[in-house]
Amino acid sequence: MIVAVLGTGQRGRDVAQRCVRAGHEVRLRGTDASDVMDRVDEIRRAFNRDLSAGIDGTTGLESAVSGSGIVIDATDGGTDSHREVVAETETMVEDETLIAVSDTSLSVTAVATGLRSPDRAVGLNLVDPPDGAIVEVVIAEQTTAATRDRVTDFVESLDASPVVVRDTPGFAALRLELATIAEAVRMVEDGVAGIRDIDRTFERGDSDRDGPLVRADRHGLETVLTALEDLADRLDERFEPPALLRRKVEDGQRGAVTGEGFYVWEEGTPTAGADPDPDVPTRDSEPEFR
Template sequence: MRRIAVIGAGTMGNGIAHVFAQNGFKVHLIDVSQDALNKGIDTISSNLDRMLAKEKISVAEKETTLSNITSFTELEEGVLTTDLVVEAATENEALKLKIFKQLDEYCDANTILATNTSSISITKIAAATKRPEKVIGMHFMNPVPIMALVEIIRGYSTSDTTTQSIMDLSEKLGKIPTEVNDYPGFVANRILMPMINEAIETVHHGVAGVQEIDRVMKLGMAHPMGPLQLADFIGLDVCLSILNVMYNGFKNSKYAPSPLLVNMVTAGKMGVKSGEGFYDYTNSRKAEKISAQFEKNYK
């Protein structure tokens, strides 16, 4: 597999495109908006500049990485001739099912179709295609260029050949692939999101303030980032979406989203990307600072 299509130029999509391109793959970055594509490529360029400043890459490596990326606004054009498609669109089940139905029609029969979903059933996504054995979950962690883990999720019909191919490919990206089975939230979010939700409930019930809760988890539990700060970084809307998937999937009240989380998302408080969540990021330099702190903590 040498030619990769990545659907979605947002936070996860541009990070996935960055990692593939930096490792020598030809990447087709696809989004419905040229503005979104330009913003995604600008983000990749900025991230490469930070690596350049730290002498982790050369100017030539930066230029080669960017030259490996071609942008497309038409899905069919972007996925033609590719060996692997990684879907990183919004965490919306209906949208993903629509995309995979289209991919099944547009892509060569041998193309593997992967999704970066953080919680939605791989089996259900695969059922929208006529090639369920070639559909797999490839859940990268945010920020993609820094985090080593990739959850590899097998759907009910995902073949051994497809799974091994994606495991091997992840290692070529310098990642550590970990195979898990297809249940709501998989492993990472099945454990992480209830913790974040409980931290939000702790704020909601007035047990402690935001900074105090994060301080307890950082200093007492050796977490590199407090759960509320992490929720802001992930996106409160994404946290809510994942919790809803698990709540609907398991029918268990322990996954029910906190009313405070629901209200914040309804009010448009999404975290870093909206400028406000549990912390204030209205000054862009504050948002850059939290990203730099995250990178430092995970090095």
């Protein structure tokens, strides 16, 4: 299948690389020619510079989407920007072409109002890590069962399991991720356990998945804070950011990118908890427990 991926940011790169790995013919479209080719080269390097890897880059929208079976809009911008992108795309593709939006901060239903045939709109989100086993399929109010089934088939072609979710703020994966991170931060605030021990509890000692606090640092604490604020506004106070998270962002401790968040980072690796472990009292060390 020809897959058109719009956007050369990290989301666009991840989507394009996943589709190339699955054997699809990918056309990556961006607005800056140099940036497009840099991204194409990155993806080819991931495949040992195999020039037969099925990806080409372009700055032309029509040359990207013409003849495609699915267009995945991974551009940056708000609802209006995505609505304009998909509306213009629709004029250049066949009636049966699927149009997907890859952005966890947007309502797919709202973006789909820009289409003449909104029944073919759907959300498509790679769940971290982007080469992992799960891909979210977001069903907008306009999405038909036929579109859902075609998109889940496409996801299975990526050697991934489709998770079908309703078009609600944060969808499923992001809501679970943020809820887990927020509770882990509150546990640090409350002195329940040390940072590493909280993460180890989540990992259960043998998981390949990082704990919630190291993942928060990798995401960037400012990004996590903004996402929690957004969900708190659109859902409820369950997602109100913990005070400790706000304080770290205000103090410039923003995670791996700054070298310190909940962990101290060296060369991209967490080396130690940034805050001292709490003194967990025993009965004979704390008079009030006697």
